[in-house]
Amino acid sequence: MISVICGIDPGLAATGYAALRVDGAAPSVLDAGVCRVREALPLAQRLERLERDLALVLREHRPAIVAVEELYAHYAHPRTAILMGHARGVILSTAARNGLEVRSYAATRIKRYLTGNGRAAKGQIQRAVQRELGLAVLPEPPDLADALAIALCCAADVARRSPAQMRPLRR
Amino acid sequence: MISVICGIDPGLAATGYAALRVDGAAPSVLDAGVCRVREALPLAQRLERLERDLALVLREHRPAIVAVEELYAHYAHPRTAILMGHARGVILSTAARNGLEVRSYAATRIKRYLTGNGRAAKGQIQRAVQRELGLAVLPEPPDLADALAIALCCAADVARRSPAQMRPLRR
Numbered sequence: 153m154i155s156v157i158c159g160i161d162p163g164l165a166a167t168g169y170a171a172l173r174v175d176g177a178a179p180s181v182l183d184a185g186v187c188r189v190r191e192a193l194p195l196a197q198r199l200e201r202l203e204r205d206l207a208l209v210l211r212e213h214r215p216a217i218v219a220v221e222e223l224y225a226h227y228a229h230p231r232t233a234i235l236m237g238h239a240r241g242v243i244l245s246t247a248a249r250n251g252l253e254v255r256s257y258a259a260t261r262i263k264r265y266l267t268g269n270g271r272a273a274k275g276q277i278q279r280a281v282q283r284e285l286g287l288a289v290l291p292e293p294p295d296l297a298d299a300l301a302i303a304l305c306c307a308a309d310v311a312r313r314s315p316a317q318m319r320p321l322r323r
Numbered sequence: 324m325i326s327v328i329c330g331i332d333p334g335l336a337a338t339g340y341a342a343l344r345v346d347g348a349a350p351s352v353l354d355a356g357v358c359r360v361r362e363a364l365p366l367a368q369r370l371e372r373l374e375r376d377l378a379l380v381l382r383e384h385r386p387a388i389v390a391v392e393e394l395y396a397h398y399a400h401p402r403t404a405i406l407m408g409h410a411r412g413v414i415l416s417t418a419a420r421n422g423l424e425v426r427s428y429a430a431t432r433i434k435r436y437l438t439g440n441g442r443a444a445k446g447q448i449q450r451a452v453q454r455e456l457g458l459a460v461l462p463e464p465p466d467l468a469d470a471l472a473i474a475l476c477c478a479a480d481v482a483r484r485s486p487a488q489m490r491p492l493r494r
């Protein structure tokens with residue numbers, strides 16, 4: 153029985169994270185936040201801080217799966233994509249070092265799951281996440297909402313593939 | 324007095340590394356090799372293995388500086404560049420976690436330093452590294468030669484900036 157799934161939205165300045173409890177009738181939020189690193193620091197130190205912050209989150213919640221958004225290759229700014237790759241690499245290896253299973257989801261798949269539209273805007277994702285989790289307020293900032301969205305998409309994916317192991321999401 | 328510099332050539336399938344002793348009359352090779360990771364493994368595990376191998380090298384040699392080749396943004400295959408970014412991120416954060424200073428060098432700068440030509444071919448770099456370090460054989464494979472080249476470029480950079488701290492390279 154899978155009880156906790158973490159969602160991670162990789163970024164260099166801000167990495168969103170979320171821990172969802174998924175063994176109840178409907179998924180519920182255990183924790184969600186944003187790891188922020190001062191942009192003035194050298195890149196190596198920013199990555200090391202991100203790794204440290206993320207390791208604390210993963211050790212606290214011990215998720216069965218760490219779901220991480222994929223980077224797409226067709227960014228307008230290839231330099232930014234490569235830098236985001238640095239952050240994502242650190243996230244993946246931190247999860248693996250903690251013995252956790254990692255799954256990757258394309259942004260379009262996550263958006264389509266939540267809104268029916270693979271190119272939905274940030275605001276639509278935030279509202280869909282709010283509705284899906286029954287939150288009193290809109291999840292802010294978008295990095296945090298994205299992390300929740302990734303975890304929700306992974307929870308639905310797991311429920312669909314192994315319904316006996318996990319109760320399906322209400323939808 | 325800086326005594327050891329490590330050079331790292333980031334790659335996902337093969338990461339070249341080199342440790343140069345730089346406090347003598349001329350730099351000499353303490354260690355050089357290639358961290359190889361099975362390509363069949365999931366990405367997160369490949370990155371974690373790379374991190375583990377690299378940490379062993381850094382802890383053994385305790386370099387004053389870890390010199391890492393920069394990735395350039397104009398790859399023909401943006402997907403490959405993003406994946407290499409994953410590996411480079413892990414390398415940088417591993418160096419930072421071990422309390423080591425990191426410096427980045429563009430491939431063109433390294434090539435220009437060794438051959439006078441920023442677009443030199445792999446074979447030219449290998450021959451220049453062999454000559455510079457007085458090696459009996461051509462350094463192989465190219466990933467290993469590149470790691471030696473990065474460390475040599477960094478050693479020259481440090482010697483130029485702070486001649487009192489380090490004896491200049493013969494050239």
